[in-house]
Structure formats: C-alpha cells, structure tokens
Amino acid sequence: MQAPGKIHYILSPGNLCSQEVLEYFKSVCSNTHITKGDFDDNPSFQDNEVLELGDFRIGVCHGHQVVPSGDTDALALLQRRLNVDILVSGHTHEFMAMQHEDRILINPGSATGAFSSLTPSAHPSFVLMDIDGSKASVYLYNLIEEEVRVEKMEFTKAASKLL
Amino acid sequence: MGPCQKRQDTDEHFELLRAARDRFNAGGPKRLRHTLAPLAFAALRLVRTIKEGTADSKKADGACKTVLQWIHGVAAQLAEVPAAEIALQLYLQAAHAASEVACLELIAYEFFEQAFILYEEAIPDSKAEVTALQSIVGVLHRCRVFTAESRDTLVHKATGYSAKLLKKPDQCRAVCACSHLFWQELPAEEEGDDVAEGVQPPVRDADNVMVCLKRALKIANSAQQQLAVVLKGDHTTPVMLFVEILNHYLFYFEQGNPSITTSVLQSLLELVANEMANENCQKDEALLAFYNSTRNHIAIQKDKGDELAQKFSSLQL
Numbered sequence: 001m002q003a004p005g006k007i008h009y010i011l012s013p014g015n016l017c018s019q020e021v022l023e024y025f026k027s028v029c030s031n032t033h034i035t036k037g038d039f040d041d042n043p044s045f046q047d048n049e050v051l052e053l054g055d056f057r058i059g060v061c062h063g064h065q066v067v068p069s070g071d072t073d074a075l076a077l078l079q080r081r082l083n084v085d086i087l088v089s090g091h092t093h094e095f096m097a098m099q100h101e102d103r104i105l106i107n108p109g110s111a112t113g114a115f116s117s118l119t120p121s122a123h124p125s126f127v128l129m130d131i132d133g134s135k136a137s138v139y140l141y142n143l144i145e146e147e148v149r150v151e152k153m154e155f156t157k158a159a160s161k162l163l
Numbered sequence: 164m165g166p167c168q169k170r171q172d173t174d175e176h177f178e179l180l181r182a183a184r185d186r187f188n189a190g191g192p193k194r195l196r197h198t199l200a201p202l203a204f205a206a207l208r209l210v211r212t213i214k215e216g217t218a219d220s221k222k223a224d225g226a227c228k229t230v231l232q233w234i235h236g237v238a239a240q241l242a243e244v245p246a247a248e249i250a251l252q253l254y255l256q257a258a259h260a261a262s263e264v265a266c267l268e269l270i271a272y273e274f275f276e277q278a279f280i281l282y283e284e285a286i287p288d289s290k291a292e293v294t295a296l297q298s299i300v301g302v303l304h305r306c307r308v309f310t311a312e313s314r315d316t317l318v319h320k321a322t323g324y325s326a327k328l329l330k331k332p333d334q335c336r337a338v339c340a341c342s343h344l345f346w347q348e349l350p351a352e353e354e355g356d357d358v359a360e361g362v363q364p365p366v367r368d369a370d371n372v373m374v375c376l377k378r379a380l381k382i383a384n385s386a387q388q389q390l391a392v393v394l395k396g397d398h399t400t401p402v403m404l405f406v407e408i409l410n411h412y413l414f415y416f417e418q419g420n421p422s423i424t425t426s427v428l429q430s431l432l433e434l435v436a437n438e439m440a441n442e443n444c445q446k447d448e449a450l451l452a453f454y455n456s457t458r459n460h461i462a463i464q465k466d467k468g469d470e471l472a473q474k475f476s477s478l479q480l
Contacts, residue, residue: 018197038252038298039200065297067304067343073417077410080460081403083452101463115208117259118305 009053013090013108014062015039037062037090050082054131055157059084063091063107069118070094075105085157086129086136093122097140097153104155106138113143173213177230180206184237196246203237203253206230210260227265231257238277247285251295254278255302262306266361271306272313275299279320289329293337296324300340304347307362314366318344326378331386335379335404339411342375346420372415373422379408399447402438406453409435413460417471425477432478 007029014037016022022042025032036045049060059082066074070092079087079100086104093116095109109125116122124143129136134157142149180202187198210230217223234257242250258274261267278299286295300321309317321344325337347365387401409431416423438444439454464475 017200036294038294039249041248064294064301065340067297067301067340068348069301069305071348073414076460077407077414080410080456081407081453083449083456101460115204117207117256117263120211 011060011088013060013088033060035060035062038064048082050084055134056086056131056136057084058086060088063089072100076100079103092118094119095125095142097138102158173209176209192244196244199237199241200249203234206234207256207260211264214264231261231270242281247281248291251278251281252298255298259302262308266308266359268308271308275317292328293333296337304343331382332400332404335382338375338379339408342372345371369420369422372420376411399444399450402444403450405435405438406457410457429478
C-alpha cells in the first residue's frame with residue numbers, strides 16, 4: 001500500500017496536529033486534500049474541500065462545525081450544502097460508513113485511535129476507497145484489540161434526478 | 164499507552180504526567196505549544212479512567228478534581244505561551260470532561276468561563292473567532308451538567324458573540340448553530356432511569372429555537388440589503404443562507420419541534436421559492452444544486468410512508 005503510486009489521493013478531515021504527520025502523508029501521496037480540524041494551525045487547510053473523482057463529488061470537512069456533533073441529519077445538511085455524493089467527516093473519532101438517502105456518509109474514525117471525549121473507546125481505523133466511474137468500493141480498516149478487521153461496502157451512484 | 168492504563172494505578176500515572184510537564188517546562192514557548200497539548204489529553208483520558216475505575220464516588224470526585232485542576236493550569240500556561248487558540252480548545256475539552264465524565268458543574272463552568280475570556284481577549288482574527296465559536300457551541304450543546312441559570316449565562320454569551328461576528332454569512336451560520344443549544348439530543352435508550360447524579364434532563368426549548376432561526380433569517384435579509392446597496396444585488400450568497408436556514412427548519416420539523424409547524428415551514432418554502440425564481444439564482448449552479456437537493460430531501464421524506472411522511476404530506480413543493 002505504501003509503495004509509491006498506489007494511493008492517488010489522501011483525504012483527511014483534519015486534526016493532523018503536527019507538520020510531521022502532514023509530511024508523512026505527502027510522502028505516501030502528494031495529492032492531499034486535508035481540512036482544518038479544531039487543533040490544526042496550518043493556514044493552508046480550509047474548512048471544506050470538494051473534489052470530483054469518477055462520477056462522484058466528494059466533500060471533506062472536519063465536522064467540529066456541525067452541531068449536533070456526528071449527527072446524521074446535521075451531516076446530511078452539510079452534504080446538501082456542499083452538493084457532494086460522499087461526505088468524509090471526522091471529529092467524533094467514531095468510525096462510520098453508511099448510505100443516507102441517496103448519498104454516502106463516511107467517518108474514517110481516528111487513524112491513531114486518539115482519545116476523544118465523544119467516543120471514549122475509539123480504536124485506530126481508516127478507509128480506503130476505490131472509485132471506478134459510478135461505483136465506489138469502500139474498504140473499512142479497523143484495529144480492534146490487536147487484530148486488523150477489514151470490511152467492504154459498495155455504492156453505486158444512481159443517475160441524478162433533480163440535480 | 165496500553166500497559167500504563169491496564170495498571171489502573173492512576174495516582175502513579177498522574178505523577179508521571181506531572182514529571183513530564185516539569186521537563187517540558189524547560190523547553191521554552193516554541194516547544195511548549197507542541198508538548199503541552201498531548202499531556203493535557205493524556206490527563207483527560209486519565210479523568211475518565213479514574214471515574215470509571217474508582218468505586219468510591221467521593222474519592223473519584225476528589226481525584227478527578229485534582230487532575231482537572233492540573234489541566235486548568237496546563238491550559239492557562241498554553242494561553243501565556245501565547246497559544247490562545249489551542250488553549251481555548253483545551254479549556255473546551257476539559258469543560259466537556261468535567262461535565263460529562265466527572266459531573267462537576269462548577270469546574271465545567273469555570274472552564275467555559277476561561278474559554279470565553281480567551282475568546283474576548285486573545286483570539287487574533289475573525290476567521291479564528293468563527294472556529295472558536297463553532298467549537299464553543301459544539302461542546303456546550305453536548306454538556307448536560309449545567310443547571311438552568313449557569314446554562315442560560317453561557318448560552319446567552321455564545322448567541323451574543325455569534326450575532327456579532329464580522330461577516331453576515333458567518334453570523335447567520337453561527338446563530339443557526341446556536342439554535343441547537345436550545346435543543347439537546349435525547350439520551351440513548353440504555354440510560355433510562357440510571358441517570359447519574361448531576362445530569363440535567365436535555366433542554367428542549369422550542370420557542371428559543373424559533374427565536375434563533377428567526378434571528379438568522381433577519382441576518383440573511385440584512386445581508387441581502389447590504390449587497391443590494393453596495394453591489395446592486397447580483398450576489399446570491401444571501402439566498403444560499405435562506406436555503407441553509409430552510410434546511411435547519413427541516414431538521415427541527417423532522418425532530419418534532421412544536422414551534423416548526425407545517426404552516427411555518429410552508430411559508431418559508433414559499434419565501435425561498437420566490438427568491439430562487441430570480442434570474443441570478445437560476446444561474447448559480449451551487450445554489451441550484453443545494454436548493455434542489457433540499458427539495459429532493461423533502462420528496463424522499465414524503466415517500467417514506469411512515470409517521471414522518473404524514474407530517475410531510477401536507478407540504479407543497
């Protein structure tokens with residue numbers, strides 16, 4: 001996975017908290033889309049990022065802006081505002097990937113299993129996403145008690161109705 | 164961190180953190196802004212470990228208080244570095260721990276007080292103000308330890324600052340976020356009757372939610388007028404705000420907030436439809452997409468065929 005060229009994009013909702021982590025990400029893949037978390041002080045990070053991959057519009061946002069934190073309907077509101085099919089958000093450190101109405105919400109959790117007052121027993125997790133036209137395959141990686149568990153979910157973008 | 168926690172010797176763990184801080188103190192301001200925050204987080208985790216691992220609740224409270232007071236010192240030290248934004252965030256994290264883990268109202272209040280003081284005195288620019296306020300509102304929303312009077316003071320401060328942000332769109336969004344301060348989430352099913360001492364019932368103040376949303380509408384209106392005077396009203400940003408406020412109305416409608424009646428929602432739908440009919444709005448792709456997905460969301464709710472669909476059935480798009 002870490003071989004150069006395998007990862008085309010890195011999407012991170014934020015709270016890298018240090019320059020070293022950013023440099024590590026850049027060493028894996030130079031195409032990074034990172035949003036500003038509440039503990040980031042890098043001035044080049046924005047609140048929201050939107051990019052188009054395949055048939056999908058993907059949004060990234062840390063999520064501390066969303067009230068109530070981690071709430072599906074509140075996240076869906078942001079998703080509609082950014083007009084994205086997939087919203088990648090963080091902040092809660094609660095790993096989650098789900099289809100909501102005709103779109104997808106993903107929270108990759110904390111890559112380090114860092115402490116969060118919202119999710120006391122957060123375990124390390126991340127997500128790999130493979131986009132092929134209108135099909136997105138999402139691989140969910142969780143480290144639970146020293147064991148790596150991988151699950152796969154697939155989403156196909158329906159032909160747009162009103163958009 | 165694994166072996167340390169399993170030892171359950173929280174006193175020793177705390178001593179280790181104190182020793183680490185003593186060493187880090189010698190690092191000077193450039194290092195302190197990086198070294199102190201992780202220490203504080205380790206201490207926050209310790210608060211939870213203490214609370215969950217100590218059977219005697221008086222002993223647990225005492226120990227939690229000690230650690231929280233130490234965290235207070237660390238955050239204050241960070242503020243002096245100066246690293247006001249990180250310090251403010253730490254105060255908020257500690258406030259949340261004091262409220263939700265330790266159930267210590269006075270300490271939680273103190274942390275919020277310090278966060279607000281930093282907001283008033285040390286947050287450098289309007290962009291940082293927006294972030295700081297988002298965090299304050301997000302954390303305050305989740306705190307359930309405050310009795311009515313303390314809570315009112317904090318909420319009043321938050322809404323007041325929100326309405327005074329520099330840019331109207333920021334004001335509008337912040338005030339919408341503040342509406343949630345009057346509408347807390349209901350506790351998960353499992354909690355039932357075993358609510359810990361000091362935890363207040365969730366706030367569900369439909370009237371004040373409405374007050375916030377109406378204030379947001381007023382701000383959006385005045386943003387529209389401002390642009391009309393200065394830039395001949397070509398801008399669609401205020402309409403974007405109207406659509407966003409509409410989405411907040413929908414959120415509360417779905418939640419069963421009694422202030423958001425079908426007729427209230429219908430009026431707002433018509434207002435937004437009127438605004439959207441404007442030529443400039445029709446040319447703004449992002450705005451159109453937002454508006455259409457909002458309508459689509461309503462259509463999906465109508466089709467669900469459940470209790471909620473009944474409420475939506477009388478809405479006309």
